[in-house]
Amino acid sequence: MITVVRMLARGRSRRERARGRLMAAGAAFATVLLCAAAHLTALRLDARRGALGVLTEKEPRLMVALTLALLAVPAAAFIYQVSRLATATRERRLAALRLAGATPREVRLTGAAESGWSALAGGSLGAAAYLLAALVARWSLGDVVPVRPLLWTPVVLAAVVLGGALSGLRAGRHVVASPLGVVRRARPRGPRARDLALVALGVALLAAALTGKGRFFLGGKYGAVVAIAAGAVLLLFGLVLATALLIRMAARRAGRGTSAPETLLAARMVEADPRAWARALSVVGLTVFFGSAVGAQQALTVFQSDLTAFQVASYALLYLALLTAMVTSAGALVAHQAEALLDHRRSFTVLAASGVPVPALGRVLTRQALVAALPVCVVSAVAGAGVVVLLLAELYARRPGALAVSVAGAAAMAGIGVLAAVLVARAARPILRRWVRPEELRTG
Amino acid sequence: MSIGHVLLGLLSERPKHGYELKKEHDQRLPGAKPLAYGQVYATLQRLERDGFTEVTGTAQEGGPERTVHAITEAGRTELDRWLAEIEAPAPYVASPLFARVVVATLAGGTAEEYLLRQRAAHLTRMRELTARKASGSPAQVLAADYALQHLDADLRWIETALERHTVLKGETDA
Amino acid sequence: MLEARTLRKSFGRTTALDGASVEIGEGEVVAVTGPSGSGKSTLLHCLAGIIRPEAGEVLFAGRRLDTLDEDARTRLRRENFGVVFQFGELVPELTAEENVVLPLLFGGRGRRESLQAARSWLERLDVADCAGQRPAELSGGQLQRVAVARALAAEPRVIFADEPTGALDSLAGERVMGELVGAARESRATLVVVTHDNRVAAYADREIALRDGRVVAGATAATGGTAAGTPGEAAAGGVSR
Numbered sequence A: 001m002i003t004v005v006r007m008l009a010r011g012r013s014r015r016e017r018a019r020g021r022l023m024a025a026g027a028a029f030a031t032v033l034l035c036a037a038a039h040l041t042a043l044r045l046d047a048r049r050g051a052l053g054v055l056t057e058k059e060p061r062l063m064v065a066l067t068l069a070l071l072a073v074p075a076a077a078f079i080y081q082v083s084r085l086a087t088a089t090r091e092r093r094l095a096a097l098r099l100a101g102a103t104p105r106e107v108r109l110t111g112a113a114e115s116g117w118s119a120l121a122g123g124s125l126g127a128a129a130y131l132l133a134a135l136v137a138r139w140s141l142g143d144v145v146p147v148r149p150l151l152w153t154p155v156v157l158a159a160v161v162l163g164g165a166l167s168g169l170r171a172g173r174h175v176v177a178s179p180l181g182v183v184r185r186a187r188p189r190g191p192r193a194r195d196l197a198l199v200a201l202g203v204a205l206l207a208a209a210l211t212g213k214g215r216f217f218l219g220g221k222y223g224a225v226v227a228i229a230a231g232a233v234l235l236l237f238g239l240v241l242a243t244a245l246l247i248r249m250a251a252r253r254a255g256r257g258t259s260a261p262e263t264l265l266a267a268r269m270v271e272a273d274p275r276a277w278a279r280a281l282s283v284v285g286l287t288v289f290f291g292s293a294v295g296a297q298q299a300l301t302v303f304q305s306d307l308t309a310f311q312v313a314s315y316a317l318l319y320l321a322l323l324t325a326m327v328t329s330a331g332a333l334v335a336h337q338a339e340a341l342l343d344h345r346r347s348f349t350v351l352a353a354s355g356v357p358v359p360a361l362g363r364v365l366t367r368q369a370l371v372a373a374l375p376v377c378v379v380s381a382v383a384g385a386g387v388v389v390l391l392l393a394e395l396y397a398r399r400p401g402a403l404a405v406s407v408a409g410a411a412a413m414a415g416i417g418v419l420a421a422v423l424v425a426r427a428a429r430p431i432l433r434r435w436v437r438p439e440e441l442r443t444g
Numbered sequence B: 001m002s003i004g005h006v007l008l009g010l011l012s013e014r015p016k017h018g019y020e021l022k023k024e025h026d027q028r029l030p031g032a033k034p035l036a037y038g039q040v041y042a043t044l045q046r047l048e049r050d051g052f053t054e055v056t057g058t059a060q061e062g063g064p065e066r067t068v069h070a071i072t073e074a075g076r077t078e079l080d081r082w083l084a085e086i087e088a089p090a091p092y093v094a095s096p097l098f099a100r101v102v103v104a105t106l107a108g109g110t111a112e113e114y115l116l117r118q119r120a121a122h123l124t125r126m127r128e129l130t131a132r133k134a135s136g137s138p139a140q141v142l143a144a145d146y147a148l149q150h151l152d153a154d155l156r157w158i159e160t161a162l163e164r165h166t167v168l169k170g171e172t173d174a
Numbered sequence C: 001m002l003e004a005r006t007l008r009k010s011f012g013r014t015t016a017l018d019g020a021s022v023e024i025g026e027g028e029v030v031a032v033t034g035p036s037g038s039g040k041s042t043l044l045h046c047l048a049g050i051i052r053p054e055a056g057e058v059l060f061a062g063r064r065l066d067t068l069d070e071d072a073r074t075r076l077r078r079e080n081f082g083v084v085f086q087f088g089e090l091v092p093e094l095t096a097e098e099n100v101v102l103p104l105l106f107g108g109r110g111r112r113e114s115l116q117a118a119r120s121w122l123e124r125l126d127v128a129d130c131a132g133q134r135p136a137e138l139s140g141g142q143l144q145r146v147a148v149a150r151a152l153a154a155e156p157r158v159i160f161a162d163e164p165t166g167a168l169d170s171l172a173g174e175r176v177m178g179e180l181v182g183a184a185r186e187s188r189a190t191l192v193v194v195t196h197d198n199r200v201a202a203y204a205d206r207e208i209a210l211r212d213g214r215v216v217a218g219a220t221a222a223t224g225g226t227a228a229g230t231p232g233e234a235a236a237g238g239v240s241r
């Protein structure tokens, strides 16, 4: 087993090593985020200091910590996406391994070991950097920064490594299924009713809690809060799961009746593998969701003349977090784009060889992004803004302009999400041009 | 293959006279060497002697009077026996093609030139047969298939022989 | 119509083409034969403007093809050539029918017209039943026939086919060859078939024999076809090696 891993490591191409480094970077980022979040909760400080209040006051600081922890979600998605990317190229090698007689378990473990190793390398780097930063903070701020939480760093590191290994384990799944599966892909898996049930359940919980006007049939006031939180979480997860279904449906619609070959090809390619797009876009969708929700909430306060420095600082921080999430999810999109290019390279090369101009193939890429990202971003934006508007319906009723502002905010967030996906696809065009050379068509 | 058995087969449909048999033979087995009338006559005599056919009368349709032959019970049994048999796979290589190549190498000359010429001739014949297949009766298509596949087998052997020849020559040159 | 002059092409250290020259007339049906690895596919791809030779010239209808830039060659391929690749090479995400329709759409034809053409070609090649299936659900032979339909549907002036009957039994192979040759004759298109099956080569007017990247027989119409049977030519082919 170990020999096999070592053999594979030696056979890794330069590109694969670059991918390993990307994964390590993601792991380092996640480690820093989680360590910082953990540390913030333990600061011994509670004072009003204007704009700095978000850090010096206890409760806002907890919110900042929570945000940092939440930011680890896109980072994790990025790591997963990159480990999938590594799998796409490793597939052939691993499938050959299967054909050569390796058991599915061994192949999975190989993948897990490779990505776990990258996560360990990156995580250690992140942890070291964080420890250094924490020590500097302690030295300059003194007792305010406690030392004990630093003990959590190894725990965070272990979690990150575990996450990396697990993502490698999962990413190797379809190679494991059948050694020939790589060559002959089965029909895409059908949509699952369970995905929609989660959405329905979340909506039902939210509706029940909201129609009760702050009271719930279980547990009264607290019950309502719990129900709202649970409903939101369920809705969120349901949305992520239903994303694949949504993308598939949108792609099917787009492919039907079109006479533009680029759209036909793009729609069918998305339809054939909606899960890959859903994975890449779920983080974008989450960002759009939160962004729209934040926008809708701020629509109520943003036109107040008595905005405090504290409020401005916290809003700025929120948007900074959203921006970070967006950038990280764009990273996941780039990784997905690379994976898709690898997957479709042969088809594109053959199409180019039979006379399809490369710019047309570039349009296929952007249309794929449009077909997949548009429904996801629109639904996320509507859901994010909708939840807040429903929750704060009374306040909205009192402020007539707020609704328009929140709608505009949601539209802007959706637009940004779609734009990110399309820009990533456009950025892939030069790579496409370089990769899809008919000369490279192996003549067999 | 025995002509006697083919004639028995043709007679199993209905009694026929000698000229009819020759005509039908040539028509139903296109591509086979056409039968000479004398050959038909001699074979029919042999079949009658062995009790496989009998003369059932004469027919006259404008032309000369002709003897009509019919298959007997014994003839049908013989035909069934023959049909149940399999053709023995050829035990010897009895192709003049093969003989020529061996003799050419024995004589110290090159078989290569001969092989290349033979190859071209074979391909030309295959081309003709393929073209004819496009507009032939089912029997003609079957016959062309038969000929094509045999020519193809010869051709493949010629190609292998050419390859080997190059290798052999390379060895002696070295 | 199509002409190649002393083409050279190597991949790393292997020389695939080593001074190959051929001349193919309009409406001619030629077979490119030779042992495995002799450069048949490479020659085909050079003639089709898919790959560029390192030396030598390729001319189509009197125009240099190898010196054109990628865009111009792409347009030329789309408008004039139909290619059947050695391994079928359908787009896995599209159904058989959509695979045939796609190049027609890219060629600027309307959806309905393209669909009609695609259906009739699938029917002619006896794979109409598979129209709605994806390549992963088709057998090797069906794949190849769909690929042939895709190449023929655009009614190209030159059809290039690399082992179009490789995965077929002899009857299905006969049908595919019948359609290929029939389509070529019908529209006076040129057909270039790579094969190492003599029975497929027998459909052609002429055989271009390759060996070690060089043409050893049938380089031009005058020396190919029936004339290939003349001893002088055959011997010359043998000696030139």
Ligand SMILES: Nc1ncnc2c1ncn2[C@@H]1O[C@H](COP(=O)(O)OP(=O)(O)OP(=O)(O)O)[C@@H](O)[C@H]1O
Residues within 6 Å of the ligand: A439, A440, A441, A442, A443, A444, C011, C012, C014, C015, C016, C034, C035, C036, C037, C038, C039, C040, C041, C042, C043, C196
């Ligand atoms: N893209 C490529 N990269 C590297 N080598 C190649 C490539 N294409 C062809 N070759 C090599 O060039 C030589 C000729 O290849 P080609 O595919 O033209 O042969 P072929 O006659 O079509 O063989 P076959 O009958 O097996 O298809 C072979 O040695 C092959 O290995």
Ligand SMILES: [Mg+2]
Residues within 6 Å of the ligand: A443, A444, C040, C041, C042, C086, C162
């Ligand atoms: Mg080839």
